Amino acid sequence: MKKRALRIAASPWLYLAPALTLLSVFLLYPVTNTIYLSFFDRSSTTFVGIDNYVYLASHPETIIVLRNNLMWLVLFTGTTVTLGLLLAVLTNQVRYEAAAKAIVFVPMAVSFTAAAVIWRFMYIYQPVEFAQTGVVNALLGLVGLDPVAWITNKSVNNLALIASGVWMWTGFALVVISAGLKGIPTEVIEAARVDGASETQIFWYVLLPMLRSVVLVVAVTLVINSLKVFDLVYVMTFGNYDTDVLANRMFKEMFTFGNFGRASAVAVVLLLAIVPLMLLNIRRFRREQ
Amino acid sequence: MASVLFDHVWKRFGDFAALKDFHLDIEDKEFLVLVGPSGCGKSTALRLLAGLESVTEGSIFIGEERINDTPPRDRDIAMVFQSYALYPHMTIKDNIGFGLRLRKVPRQEVERRVSDAAVILGVEGLLDRKPGQLSGGQRQRIAVARAIVREPRVFLLDEPLSNLDAKLRVNTRAEISKLHKRLGTTFIYVTHDQTEAMTMATRIAVMDAGIIQQVGTPQQLYDHPANTFVAGFIGSPAMNFFSALVTESEGHLELRGDTYSVRVPLDRAGEIRQFKDRELLFGIRPENIHDQEFVPRGVNAVPIEVVVDVTELMGNEVFLHLLAGENKLLARVDPRTGLRAGARTEVLMDLERLHVFDPATTAVLVSASDA
């Protein structure tokens, strides 16, 4: 009897050992090590204090990186959530809902790399005297506008990249919000209708408040992904023409400039930006338990 | 005036007809209960009146106004839903006042009317909470408060008690009746529970398969059911049915079943003789079958031979499950009865209270006499 009790007591660690080992070796240790390395020079040999951070905060090129991530955060998250919410409510009213949702969701299945190719192709620019072979510029031509160099024109290229991100992620927002919408009891909406609410009032006073937590979950996910955005930028511009973002900058610092101190500092900035969301997740999780 | 008229209304969902030629005239200030088994169309009727479903054919009037195409918000009705359907993100105060605020009623008047409604239902203390913090009974009251605060012309209740426990249900029944008297508004109430219908209604409409089976006061339905469906649905425990051949021998009229027969007393023979030699369906309520030791005074009952199968003691009465040949009968007898399972005996049937139905159409041929 005693032996059996012992075996059961010892067993959790047997089950947890593989996971905990992997998490320690590939996540916990490296994260602390990266924080440590961020206070060292390019080859991790000399302690340089906060020099790497000062560089990031002061150098014009890296300030643009921070600006771009902020643009991604606001515009990408805002547009994607709004579109997802709108489409969830609209598709909920038609019989071909499943098909429409699947079409918008498909981009979630393909790689950002492929998406980057797709959107570079959409944005192809030919000088105005030639026929446009990119869809976007061809459409501009249809309404009599001059073609735009979407990838290299610094006043629009970040928006163009963000648009490709919105195309990728709207399906996610749509599917999650739509599931939340299905969870709202029909009787509550009918009660509002009998209470005298118009369909618009039902949306603002009943549906939207009841979807609050779902929309929040979606927004948090999108914010995290806007901070970590890498593939689209790496493949579409490699961060050139003022489109660089933190994740790509880190890659550049590592492999192009070989500066591991700055690369680590960029990663830590990314972590700092995400910590509040991490705490939000933990708080929500504890509340749900 | 807030009378309601369903004028030959049809409602189809694809090929399925949920309401078939539904015609019902409800007077102002009535407490009308729509009762029937689930799927009989009673909720559909209510939802058509509320404007939550569209009428396929026919018309619905509130007062003089045809409201088929009027959106719910312009119908001046209020509804209590089975699930209560409170807005989970709003406080109780906002839940109750939502409809008033949508109608741009001045803030102070909203406050006043919300607190009046809260007082009527005894929920003043809950106004700042949210629905999630309330018990089922409290939520039910809030749902009623939200409905009455708008002072609607017609008040709809869709199974409002079905999520309450048995004891609370009995109390709330009485309160809703009181509320009806106090408000003096037309109430239309949907339930599958015949007890609720019998205890609260001024009139009941019994429905089955999308068709109104009978409309009448509780007493009319109980004493004179129009067909076997109403007879079996109204009353608890349900009416006993048995089929028997009407025969006459030596001047006595007898109902002959497969293994039993009962003699029809002379004062009812006149009504039943016309069906001589026909096989008919007979109905008798459990309280009209008596233990021969305890027959109430003035009842003129005839014997039938039975075996006692099971006895259920209810305290103030005893249910006897009886077998007359193959036929099962339930009797509700005096609690002092000495009959126990296995006993072979004779019980007495009060044939004054016998109902006779046509087995082909299920319609009533002869009702219990009113004596």
Added chain:
Amino acid sequence: MAVNEHADPARTHLETPAERIVRRLSRGPLHAVIIAVCLAWMTPTAGLFISSFRTKADIATTGWWTALVPPLQFTLDNYDHVLTARGMGRSFINSLLISVPATMLTILVAALAAYAFSWIEFRGREALFLLVVALLVVPIQLTLIPVLRMFANFGMTGSFPAIWLAHTAYGLPFAVFLLRNFFVALPKDLLESAFLEGASHFVAFTRIVMPLSVPAVAALGIFQFLWLWNDLLVALVYLGGFRDVAPMTVAISSLVSSFGSEWHLLTAAAFVSMVLPLVVFFALQKYFVEGILAGAVKG
């Protein structure tokens, strides 16, 4: 913004044709918006797909939409070229060799841990699980340099086992989170009666929990497989310099940087990389969506 007022199929019944037309027209803007969005969402992929069958010269001079009117002139040469000369066939195999074992390893390791988190009582369980929840959103950028150096020390850069381990570790927080949430929701009575009958944890895990969790494991498996198949960063960093082990994402990105305007190659290569995810998506959409919903917190 109605939710179901109009969804009622019965409305068509006994409606006059005129009424039906009025009703359809009144909902015209709704349908127009939805259909416009669907078209907009399909166009980019459709353009890529059609172009991948056009010649280099055609793509360079005219828009792909002009290819939709006769005379139809399509070619499979681009695919032939990228699969053989450009090594996309090899990369396709590499992508499989990376994603499939790493997915299976993730499920195995995560299921064991999730079982302990849901059905074995031990001290510190909640704190440890909160750590998992916290790790859900840690950007892997924070791990790249130390892990890369570690692989270098062990001579593992450019090897499949290295990337299997890395992918498994990175996928674990989400996988443990998803499976644990599913496991705790299994009926308690079932496990308890098994324990009363003398089952060990191992028996409960293999005979009761895992068989009942097929839907969750399927959702996780599909989600993780697509995630790994589509990964660029991890492969780029740990396998980057080694052409013969590069998965398709890496191969395509290097095609873009060296042949950025060779659209006949890029379109075909990109489409080759999309075929498998699209097939998986359409065949197993239900599970994929469940994975998404279960893990809406993944960053």
